[in-house]
Amino acid sequence: MTAAGRPRARYLVLDAMRRLRHPVAPTLVAVLIAFAATVALFATTGQALASQQRTLERINSPTGRLIEITDPQGEAGLSARSVAAVERMSGVEWVFGIGPAVDVRAAGIDGGAAAPARRTYGSLPRPIAADGAGSLLPGQALAGPGLTDRLGLGDGVGAVTSRTLDAVIVDGFVAGSPLESLNGSVLVSTDPAVDDARLLTLWVSVADVSQLPAMTTALTGAVVASDVGALRVTTSDELALLSADISAELARSAQITIVGLVAAVAVLIGAVQFGRVAGMSRDIGRRRALGANRTAIMLTVLLTAALSAAVGALVGTVAGLVVTLVIAGALPPLGFTVAVGVLILLASVVGAVPPAIRASRLDPVAILRVP
Template sequence: MTAPLMVRARAFAREVLASAFSQRVTSVVTFLLVLGATATVLVTAGRNAGAQAAVLAQVDAAGTRSLTVYAQGVQPSFTSAIVPRLAAHDDVIAEVVGFGPVTDVTAAAIPVGTPVGMRTAYGTFSGRPLAPGEPVAGLTQTWATPAALDTLGMPQGRGSVRVTDQGRELLVTDRVTLPEHLEPIEPAVITPGDPATNEPLTSLVVIADRPEDLPLVTDLVTAALTDVPPDGLKIESSQAMADLRAVIGGKLTAQSRSIILGVLAAAAAASLVNVWSLALMRRRDFGRRRALGATRAMIVALMTGQVLVLAAAGATVGAAAGAGFLAASGDPIPTPTYLLALVVAFTTTTTLIAAIPATWAARRDPLSELRVP
């Protein structure tokens, strides 16, 4: 911005602020009007939006985006090689993990202890890539869940386990927590495997990026399993939960939208009346400015600029007050994006509405306005 433009911008800003201070009653009414409208939306629709986000966060858990494939008997074509092929569709698939056959293991130090199922896993497990680690003291590394460690009698989280029907030992080197959608296999010992070994799978779990991606993910998985006989696999999908998510989100969003539009319309109407009152009270002032050379655009900019400053301040304070009320009452607070959108919506609407009386005032004949008592 050039120096002359900066000077003119500063002069205009000072004029806008001076106009706002000179019309204290109208300015306070505009400020409180937008503040009250914004706070009202936050403690009504905003509370709903916060609750909606909390509900959908639960619904959007991996368990509602999952597709599980179970092998019905031995299927030679259902192997770990499918894992990287599906993982390549990372635009719609968040995670793929395949599990090999279950083998019972017990703590090596307690051969007659309670056995726990051990599975070789391929792919990504709870966001953690599965890759075989280097053997430690000649023993293959494996992981165990907290429940498995308690069952095995290894609360310290370290030790070796023995495969009951083979006699070979593995070393438990890490503790891992199962995500909600894998809790049915608890307690479990998980051994990371290399998909390139093309080992047989007994189950495959695919997590879609979003609930709405689940139908496409189902098609991708089905296409990747065309070599397996139809009666050789059982597919379970959380599509019903994804559909429920869409219904819940749609109803809550529609309700919040109705509240916001209603309050916004009421605030716009009240603002229109208030700003038109300002235009009527300042008719003589605007006539004098026009007679002295002020353009119509200048009059419109002066009035809308004044309303813009007051509306922005009122909406910001209203959003802060509403968020504070929700926090104090223990209700969920909407996201910062929601708060910002609300401030922008009320500021923009109030300013645009102000352009109607501002245009009316700018188009009045200056000589007629100067005769106003």
């Protein structure tokens, strides 16, 4: 005790730890309740959340996040300056534009076949993997798989030319989803600030699929074109709506499950602690007769409940993670894992408040009176 009569924190914790062993039966029951509730939360909400994460990752794929703006008839006048304008927009992951295809041949080499080449605008996006090239200078080019052999460039590098385009192939590339269609082309880097050319297609990748509807609307005002209405915009808006629906449905079901389990934990822990208080009444009476105040009695009961819940929640979290991994094939987010333990702990403490108040109000004279 302190000089002011208040219980020391260290004394209270040590006393609560001793109470866990004497009697041990209520402690085991409390631990089992916390353990079961924790595992139940992971087996229900946890595995649903893990499954949702996997589903959203599939929905939030590179293809799902892509906005494709095309000028199929060449009447919209989609300018290459649109690349720089869109790059400045918040939420844009990358922007990449291409012009119409032009057949090129290897310069100074007889017998080589022609290959389609496209002027490109913007930095190479993530789906295009170049063998070793970093940023390209204007006039430098990358060849798709097998195109250098088709052109007759045995070393994999060399100049290509047409009536309207001259470039130097410096490396190869392989395009992945969603730009696989570019694998059959030679990509020629072009500076849109110097060459105000017309684009055939502009690809915009957003950071998250949920941004698609808003970003699609914003792009129509950001691109540089003489007739925006003639542009064709292709997106996966259905995926964005599906992502929102999945999140909303999980939130509703999770709220019901969590509230129900937490309430059940509070009630059951309260019942266990009432039983513990009843079994410890004479001991509580002796402590009160020896000078322990009501605050010390209350805190001891609450700490005992908290320590029991902490043990059960810790073991339950480990078991719950294993169960979730087995059922869903993935783990829930770290925030959910921590939140489950905190909720079980808080529910146990809240449930122990009524028995703690009851213990603090026991009359030591009535308890210790000898008949």
